[in-house]
Amino acid sequence: xxxxxxxxxxSPSGGEPAAVPVDPVSTMxxxxxxxxxxxxxxxxxxxxxxxxxxxxxxxxxxxxxEMPTIQAVHESLGGNVLFLxxxxxxxxxxxxxxxxxxxxxxxxxxxxxxxxxxxxxAVGLPVTAFVDSNGILAxxxxxxxxxxxxxxxxxxxxx
Numbered sequence: 367x368x369x370x371x372x373x374x375x376x377s378p379s380g381g382e383p384a385a386v387p388v389d390p391v392s393t394m395x396x397x398x399x400x401x402x403x404x405x406x407x408x409x410x411x412x413x414x415x416x417x418x419x420x421x422x423x424x425x426x427x428x429x430x431x432e433m434p435t436i437q438a439v440h441e442s443l444g445g446n447v448l449f450l451x452x453x454x455x456x457x458x459x460x461x462x463x464x465x466x467x468x469x470x471x472x473x474x475x476x477x478x479x480x481x482x483x484x485x486x487x488a489v490g491l492p493v494t495a496f497v498d499s500n501g502i503l504a505x506x507x508x509x510x511x512x513x514x515x516x517x518x519x520x521x522x523x524x525x
Contacts, residue, residue, distance in 0.1 A: 390485060391406065391482065391485045391486060391495070391503050392405065392406045392407040392410075392497060392501045392502060392503055393405050393406075393407050394406070394481060394482065394485060396452065396475050396476065396477055396481075396482065397475060397476050398473065398474070398475045398476075399458070399462065399474045399475065399476065404475075406419060406450075406497050406501060406503075407501035408501075409448060409450065409473075410448065410497060410498075410499060410500070410501040411501060413448055414499060415446060415447055415448050415499060416447055416448070416496070416497060416498050416499045416504075416523075416524035417447065417448040417449070417450060417496075417497040417524075418436070418439075418447055418448070418449050418450070418494060418495075418496060418497075418516075418520065418524070419450045419451075419452060419482075419494065419495040419496075419497060420432070420433075420436055420449075420450070420451050420452070420492060420493070420494045420495075421451075421452050421454050421477070421482055421483055421486070421488065421491055421492060421493040421494075421495075422451055422452070422453060422454065422491060422492050423453065423454045423455060423456055423461075423491055424453075424456045424460050424461055424464050425456075426491040426492060428491070428492055428509070428510040429491050429492040429510075430464070430468070431510060432492050432510045432511060433451070433465075433468050433470055434468060434469075434470075435511065435512060435513050435516060436449060436451070436470075436472065436511075436516065437468070437469065437470050437471065437472065438513060439513060439516050439517060439520070440471070440472045441471075443517075443520065444472070447520060447524055448473070449472035449473065450472065450473045450474070450475060451465070451470065451472060451473070451474045451475070452474075452475045452476065452477045452482055453474065453475070453476050453477065454477045454478075454480050454482070454483050454491065455477070455478055455479070455480055456478075458476065461474075461476075462474075486506050487506070488506075488508060489508070490508065490509075492508075492509065492510055492511075493506060493507070493508050494506070494507045494511060494516075494519070495507075496519060496520070496523035496524055498523070498524060499524075504523040504524065505519070505522075505523040507519060
């Protein structure tokens, strides 16, 4: 599922407007754990790498089972792909404590109001989104991924 809206733009020939994808998820602002505000498009533009974005919560058992898997793939592919966890609706203290307990080192952000969850059409967690090197949402997977599924999805959507 790709979330996008289409805006009109002039075509090079001056004829009918061309479809220009505008990805509202990629430009949606959110807060990193260091307090700075950013967007997926800004993070990708700053690094030039595609990105895996995982929505999670401390109360979500499949999320907690999946996070070490994402950490392992981050450690093996982190030079080629950005990894970002976005905590949904938890207290910053509890989520930071859990990340430390699990040994998670990939970048973390916050979505306390669940805006990313809504924008991605999630009905539950975890949700993993794949953002290409242009900052455009390429694919969304709902549910827990194991290492093989995660690596296959990265190859399929971010290569």
